[in-house]
Amino acid sequence: MVDSERRDALSARSVAELIPAAEAGGVKYLFFWGHQKPGPGYLSQWWLAAFTVDGTVYATAEHYMMAEKARLFGDAETAEAIVAASHPSEAKDLGRRVRGFDDDAWRDARVAIVVKGNEAKFGQHEELREYLVGTRNRVLVEASPLDRVWGIGLAADDPRAERPAEWRGLNLLGFALMTVRDSLGSDLPRE
Numbered sequence: 442m443v444d445s446e447r448r449d450a451l452s453a454r455s456v457a458e459l460i461p462a463a464e465a466g467g468v469k470y471l472f473f474w475g476h477q478k479p480g481p482g483y484l485s486q487w488w489l490a491a492f493t494v495d496g497t498v499y500a501t502a503e504h505y506m507m508a509e510k511a512r513l514f515g516d517a518e519t520a521e522a523i524v525a526a527s528h529p530s531e532a533k534d535l536g537r538r539v540r541g542f543d544d545d546a547w548r549d550a551r552v553a554i555v556v557k558g559n560e561a562k563f564g565q566h567e568e569l570r571e572y573l574v575g576t577r578n579r580v581l582v583e584a585s586p587l588d589r590v591w592g593i594g595l596a597a598d599d600p601r602a603e604r605p606a607e608w609r610g611l612n613l614l615g616f617a618l619m620t621v622r623d624s625l626g627s628d629l630p631r632e
Contacts, residue, residue, distance in 0.1 A: 450580055452623075454616045459580065459605045471576050472584040472597035476529075483569045484581065484618055486555075486591075487529040492565045494558070503529035505558035506551075507536030513550055514541035555617045556624075563625055573618065574626035581615040581622070 450462035462468055476485035483490070486503040499505040504523055511520035516539050526532040563570045584602055585592030593602060594609030601607035 451578070451619070453580070454620065456605050456608055456612060463605045469579045470582050470603065471579040472582050472602060474583055474585045474592065474597065480572060483563075483572050484583075484614075486614065488562075488569075490562055490566050490569055492558075492561045494561045497524060499524065499558070499561075500526075501529045501532070502555070502558045502562050504532045505561070506555055507532045507539075509554040509558070510536050510542075510547065510551075511539045513546065513554075514539050514543065516540045552613055552617050555614065556620050559618060559621045560624060563621055570625055573622050577622060577626055581618045582612055583614040585610075 450459060450468045453459035453462065459468075471481065473481035473484045476482045476487040476489075482488055486506065487501055489501055491498055491500050492505075493499070494505065497508075499508065504526060508520045508523040511517070511523060519535055519539050523532045523535045526535060563573050582597075582602065583592035584595060584597035584599075586594060586596045586599070588594065589610035591612075591614040592610050593612050593615075595602045595607075601609075605612075
């Protein structure tokens with residue numbers, strides 16, 4: 442793989458942008474899913490690492506994303522309940538019940554919201570930031586067989602996981618984290 446193709450793969454922010462670089466070969470992936478193990482688990486929206494944005498403390502990036510979803514649609518009551526939720530699964534469940542939800546508006550805002558929350562999460566925890574920035578030569582892939590929006594809709598051990606053209610999902614979380622990585626690690630050279 443030539444350097445320009447590697448740069449193309451690492452700067453991709455959609456599956457469509459990634460496919461040509463992947464087909465040229467040599468793309469390295471970091472598959473993650475789950476939030477129990479240090480290292481790859483840090484990349485999970487459910488990793489417990491409290492952070493503050495605009496004076497509000499969020500237990501996880503999932504709490505932030507769901508609270509911002511509620512705020513986007515003017516549902517302050519649900520946003521407060523999400524922030525107070527004791528577990529990310531509870532925050533996610535509350536996020537599914539946001540009043541006034543509009544799918545088109547959410548689709549337009551969701552990635553920027555996840556990027557902002559993860560910039561705070563990784564920016565406020567040095568160990569997490571170092572891990573994320575240390576992945577700079579890999580395409581980040583949420584290998585969730587259950588999620589076709591934020592993940593690829595495939596498990597890491599599925600042979601199709603190495604072929605973006607065969608992914609069943611959008612990998613929005615992986616691409617959002619690559620944006621955060623570029624932002625937080627912009628002072629470091631790529632290898």
